[in-house]
Amino acid sequence: xxxxxxxxxxxxxxxxxxxxxxxxxxxxxxxxxxxxxxxxxxxxxxxxxxxxxxxxxxxxxxxxxxxxxxxxxxxxxxxxxxxxxxxxxxxxxxxxxxxxxxxxxxxxxxxxxxxxxxxxxxxxxxxxxxxxxxxxxxxxxxxxxxxxxxxxxxxxxxxxxxxxxxxxxxxxxxxxxxxxxxxxxxxxxxxxxxxxxxxxxxxxxxxxxxxxxxxxxxxxxxxxxxxxxxxxxxxxxxxxxxxxxxxxxxxxxxxxxxxxxxxxxxxxxxxxxxx
Numbered sequence: 001x002x003x004x005x006x007x008x009x010x011x012x013x014x015x016x017x018x019x020x021x022x023x024x025x026x027x028x029x030x031x032x033x034x035x036x037x038x039x040x041x042x043x044x045x046x047x048x049x050x051x052x053x054x055x056x057x058x059x060x061x062x063x064x065x066x067x068x069x070x071x072x073x074x075x076x077x078x079x080x081x082x083x084x085x086x087x088x089x090x091x092x093x094x095x096x097x098x099x100x101x102x103x104x105x106x107x108x109x110x111x112x113x114x115x116x117x118x119x120x121x122x123x124x125x126x127x128x129x130x131x132x133x134x135x136x137x138x139x140x141x142x143x144x145x146x147x148x149x150x151x152x153x154x155x156x157x158x159x160x161x162x163x164x165x166x167x168x169x170x171x172x173x174x175x176x177x178x179x180x181x182x183x184x185x186x187x188x189x190x191x192x193x194x195x196x197x198x199x200x201x202x203x204x205x206x207x208x209x210x211x212x213x214x215x216x217x218x219x220x221x222x223x224x225x226x227x228x229x230x231x232x233x234x235x236x237x238x239x240x241x242x243x244x245x246x247x248x249x250x251x252x253x254x255x256x257x258x259x260x261x262x263x264x265x266x267x268x269x270x271x272x273x274x275x
Contacts, residue, residue, distance in 0.1 A: 032066055037075065037091070046084020089152060104234055105137050107267035108225070112139040112236070115260045119253040120246045123238045124149045125225070126162040131178060133163035136234070143246065147218060147239045158182065158195050161208045161222035162235035168199035169224055169232035175199070207261075209254055212239065221254050223261035228269030236261045 039056055040047075049067055053060045067085060070076040076085045104125070112123050116139050125137035132154040140148050157163030157178075167175060179192055202208050212218040219240040224232040238257045240250050 029066075032063065033070070036063060036066055036070065037087070040076065040085070040087040041091075043087070046079065046082055046086050048083050049085070052085065104225070104268070108137055108234070108236070108264045109139075111260045111264050111267070112137065115238075115256060116140065117142050119238065119248050119256055121238050121240055121248075121253060122146050122148055123236060123257070124162075125234050125236050126160070126166075127234045128157060128163065128166045129154065131157055131181060133157045133160045133166070133235075141241075143243070145241070145243060145245075147215070147241045149239075155214075158187075158191070159213050160237075161210060161212075161220035162237045164195065164198050165202055165208055165222045165224050165235040166232055167195070168202040207254075207258055209250075215239070217242065219250055221250075221257050223258050224265075225261055226265040226268065226270035228271075230270065233268070236264065 035056065036052070039052070047055070049060050049064055052067070053063050056063070067076060071078065071085070074088055074090045077088050078085055104127075108125050112125070116123055120141055120143055122141040123139055124135050126133040126135050128134075133156075135149050135151055135153045135155075138149055138151050140146055155163065157167055167178065170178075179195070182192055182195075198208065198210075207221070207223040209219060209221045212220050219242075221238040221240060222235050225234040225236060227233045236257065238253055240246075240253055242250075
């Protein structure tokens with residue numbers, strides 16, 4: 001086992017001599033573990049130890065024992081007959097043990113399970129994770145042909161209705177920071193302007209219903225989920241897929257989805273005036 005030893009650095013705010021000194025610790029072994037987990041989070045395909053080392057700019061000797069430890073603890077796994085490592089869902093499972101996420105899932109699951117057979121459509125729940133929408137709950141339509149989103153999937157918030165709904169309910173300062181990052185990334189001015197327009201309309205109507213930017217023919221119906229403080233902590237989306245067996249009109253699906261979102265918010269303690 002590698003020893004968790006490292007160096008310590010003290011940092012003081014140069015603009016405020018009276019500010020307390022902040023200690024920053026360097027723990028190489030822990031940093032190596034986190035580097036590997038963060039690296040693997042962006043790789044869907046299996047990678048061998050050599051491929052991981054090469055792409056991370058490290059030697060196999062540096063990371064081999066860490067890979068074995070992560071596999072032993074269930075964070076990485078190898079498919080039968082393959083020497084490629086893949087990231088498991090253990091981190092996702094750990095995140096769901098957080099009381100806030102567990103409470104959200106518990107409050108929403110029964111409502112979504114009740115909604116899907118009535119509207120004959122799938123639905124999912126997402127939360128903002130930085131600049132991404134993270135899918136934390138998915139319930140499938142009972143129809144044999146359906147639209148599903150993988151649990152734990154992450155999307156650019158601006159390219160999803162749920163992400164835009166959550167963006168619309170953020171404080172102005174936080175919105176400005178997210179838009180500034182989009183500009184820094186080289187996103188088009190028209191895209192940013194359209195996002196502002198969508199957010200303003202969402203605040204006015206309370207939801208978004210529009211054609212999906214990702215899947216042609218799908219109409220997204222997205223509504224915010226509020227907590228007891230009146231904050232939008234999640235967004236529910238019903239991706240409406242038109243097909244012969246989907247006999248419930250999209251307007252009816254919208255109304256039922258909005259009602260379900262209000263009930264989930266009430267389950268989280270949101271007051272009636274907030275939802």
